[in-house]
Amino acid sequence: MRNYWLLLKQDRVACVALVYLLVLVVIAIIGPAFVDPSLNRMQLTARHAAPFHLNRSWVYFLGADALGRPMIVRLVLAARTTIMIAAAAVLMAMVTGTFIGLIAGLRENLLSAALMRGIDVLLSIPSLLLAMVVLFVLGAHIGNVILILTITRLAVFARTVRGESLELRERWFVAAARTMGAGDIHVLRRHIVPLVMPTVLAIAALEFAVIMLAESALSFLGIGVQPPDATWGLLVAEGQPYLKTAWWVSLWPGLAIASMAVSATIVGNWFRIANDPTLRVRLTPREVTA
Known part of the structure; x- marks a missing residue:
C-alpha cells in the first residue's frame, strides 16, 4: 500500500481523479440521508427556475x-442509484467472468471449450x-438492469482471465507446485488468482x-x-425536450456522467500501469522498490 501511495503521488491527474470519485461515492452514500423529502416533490411555482440566481434558496443554485x-x-438522489447499479454490475460481472475465465484457462477440456464458445456467442x-x-x-x-449489464460485460473479464491463466499455468512455479502434488484448487488459490487479480481490478475500474x-x-x-427512481441518465432524458429553454436540466447530470466516467477511466489506467512492471517505470519514484 505504501508503494501504491508513492506511485499515486507521482501522477497528480490520477490522484485528483481518485479523490473526485471518492467524494462522489460519499455523496451518493450519505447525501440522500440529509435531503428533505419535501424538496423532491412538485413545486410548480419554481418550474424551470434558472440556475445561479441568488434571490432563491441555495438548493436552487443549479x-x-x-x-x-x-x-x-x-x-444527489440519482447519484446513489447510478453508482449502485454500476458498482453492482461491475462486481457481479467481475466475479462471474473471473470464475469462468479461471475454469476455462486452467485445463483444456470439453467444459473449457463449452464455456468459451458460450462467451463467443455472447x-x-x-x-x-x-x-x-x-x-x-x-x-x-x-434488478433487471443490473442483470443485463452484468451479462453483457462479463465476457470481457472471462476472456482476459482465461488468457492470463493460460500463460500462468505454463510457468515454472506452477509446474513445480503440481510436481509436489498440488491440486487445481491449490494452484488457483496460491499461484494464479493472486497474479490475475491486479489485471481484473484494473479492468473493473475501466x-x-x-x-x-x-x-x-x-x-x-x-x-x-x-420513475419514481432516478439516475443521471434518466435526468438527461427528462431534460431533453427542454434543451432550448431549460438547458440546465440535462447539462448537470450529463456533466456528472462524463466527469465520473473520465475519472474512473483515469484511475483504471493508472492502476493498470502501476501493476505492470514494464510500464511502472514511468511512475516509479526512487522510494519505490521494483
Missing part, C-alpha cells in the same frame, strides 16, 4: 426541473440490442465507466430505470 424540483437534490450479440430485448420482456426494473455509460444510454432511451 436551477430546477420541469416539476420545480431542485437540480441539486435530483443529482460477444457476437450487440449488447444494446440484447439489453433492449431483455428489458422489454422482463421489465425495466433496477468497466465501471463503460457500465455507467451503458446504463445512462438505456435510461435515456426509456428502457432503463423508470
Whole structure:
C-alpha cells in the first residue's frame, strides 16, 4: 500500500481523479440521508427556475426541473442509484467472468471449450440490442438492469482471465507446485488468482465507466430505470425536450456522467500501469522498490 501511495503521488491527474470519485461515492452514500423529502416533490411555482440566481434558496443554485424540483437534490438522489447499479454490475460481472475465465484457462477440456464458445456467442450479440430485448420482456426494473449489464460485460473479464491463466499455468512455479502434488484448487488459490487479480481490478475500474455509460444510454432511451427512481441518465432524458429553454436540466447530470466516467477511466489506467512492471517505470519514484 505504501508503494501504491508513492506511485499515486507521482501522477497528480490520477490522484485528483481518485479523490473526485471518492467524494462522489460519499455523496451518493450519505447525501440522500440529509435531503428533505419535501424538496423532491412538485413545486410548480419554481418550474424551470434558472440556475445561479441568488434571490432563491441555495438548493436552487443549479436551477430546477420541469416539476420545480431542485437540480441539486435530483443529482444527489440519482447519484446513489447510478453508482449502485454500476458498482453492482461491475462486481457481479467481475466475479462471474473471473470464475469462468479461471475454469476455462486452467485445463483444456470439453467444459473449457463449452464455456468459451458460450462467451463467443455472447460477444457476437450487440449488447444494446440484447439489453433492449431483455428489458422489454422482463421489465425495466433496477434488478433487471443490473442483470443485463452484468451479462453483457462479463465476457470481457472471462476472456482476459482465461488468457492470463493460460500463460500462468505454463510457468515454472506452477509446474513445480503440481510436481509436489498440488491440486487445481491449490494452484488457483496460491499461484494464479493472486497474479490475475491486479489485471481484473484494473479492468473493473475501466468497466465501471463503460457500465455507467451503458446504463445512462438505456435510461435515456426509456428502457432503463423508470420513475419514481432516478439516475443521471434518466435526468438527461427528462431534460431533453427542454434543451432550448431549460438547458440546465440535462447539462448537470450529463456533466456528472462524463466527469465520473473520465475519472474512473483515469484511475483504471493508472492502476493498470502501476501493476505492470514494464510500464511502472514511468511512475516509479526512487522510494519505490521494483
